[in-house]
Amino acid sequence: MKSLLEAGAHFGHQTRRWDPRMKPFIFTQRNGIHIIDLQQTVRRLEEASEWVADTVSKGGTILFVGTKKQAQETIEAEASRCGMPYVNSRWLGGTLTNFTTIQGRIDHLVRLEDALARGEYVRMPKKDVLKIEEEIERLNHHFGGIKEMTKLPSALYIVDPGMEYISVAEANRTGIPVVAMADTNCNPNLLDYPIPSNDDAIRAVRLVTARIADAVIEGNQRREYGGDGEEFEFGEGQTSYSASPDEPVPGTEEEAPAATPATTEVQA
Structure with a gap:
């Protein structure tokens, strides 16, 4: 949890921009900013990671998706590291459907x-x-x-499902499970494995995405050796935290305004 805290994963959006369906994942608010409950982030991340590892161990493929500026480099690097496909420039309408x-x-x-x-x-x-x-x-x-x-992937891992709403809609339509970093402005009901987290901070995106990539590698090990593979530990044992009113809020140089969602219809 300490690494998540240091990465700023607990900072949500301004309270006026929230989606009420994210309420169960919100710890409190400070200076007009929602603070995400990192205990739930850790639990949800581990649940998602175990599911990803199990899916890959059975021969599944995870499609990594993140086209916003803060995610592009990480999506390509981590998907390549674990040998999975990725979309990091523009989601083409019809990629799944x-x-x-x-x-x-x-x-x-x-x-x-x-x-x-x-x-x-x-x-x-x-x-x-x-x-x-x-x-x-x-x-x-x-x-x-x-x-x-x-062939169609077994699941999608998405950074910012709000921005990548077309990929989420296509996954829902085709019955493909979705694992995603869900900020306080997202609808978690559209996701099979929501991971409550700041999806604008580059360090948080790197941390969570790397954990999912580790889970893919673990799943490949299970499939290759017929066992459970290597155990991946997350965090450093911290079980609680408090958010000070004086804590910095989003807006550092690591963060950038989210780009306008865009899609391109495929031309045969």
Whole structure:
């Protein structure tokens, strides 16, 4: 819990921006800011992590999603570390609900890359080769993180489900479970495993996302060795905390205004 506290995971949004459905996860308020109950954060994070490890141990895939500035780098780094697909630039409408079309675009990308690697374009005019390279770059920007995802994921891990509301809606529609960092302005009822936490502080995003990635690695170990794998301990034994009225509130240099949600419909 100490690491969560130091990362600022307990700072929610301004009280006027809250979603009342997050009330069970709120400890108190200070200076117009809701303070998240970190005891529940630890418990919910461990529950989610165990479920993720169990899912992966059975061959499941977790799609990491986080397109806001504070999450992009962490999502790519942690998903890559544990060998899972990710979306960190823009959620394309239909990624889950129209996966056949998505897969078609990914297959097209792979064919272009393979042809380029084999030197099939060496006899083409340089201008045409440049266009192909630009198309590969554009497709990788949209699909690079899910290029190896050949089927729908077993679950989504999301940073800021409020901003990623389209991915949440698609997951709900397709029956795919959602694990997510839920700030005080989120609707936890749309999530299967809500993890109450500040989803704007970069350090908090890193901490929680790394724990989920550790759970994926643990699940892979279980599948590979047929056992329980390595035990991952979280926190440093702290069981309670108090928020001082003088504590700093969100707005440090680590935090940035949330970007406007955006989506792009896939063009076949």
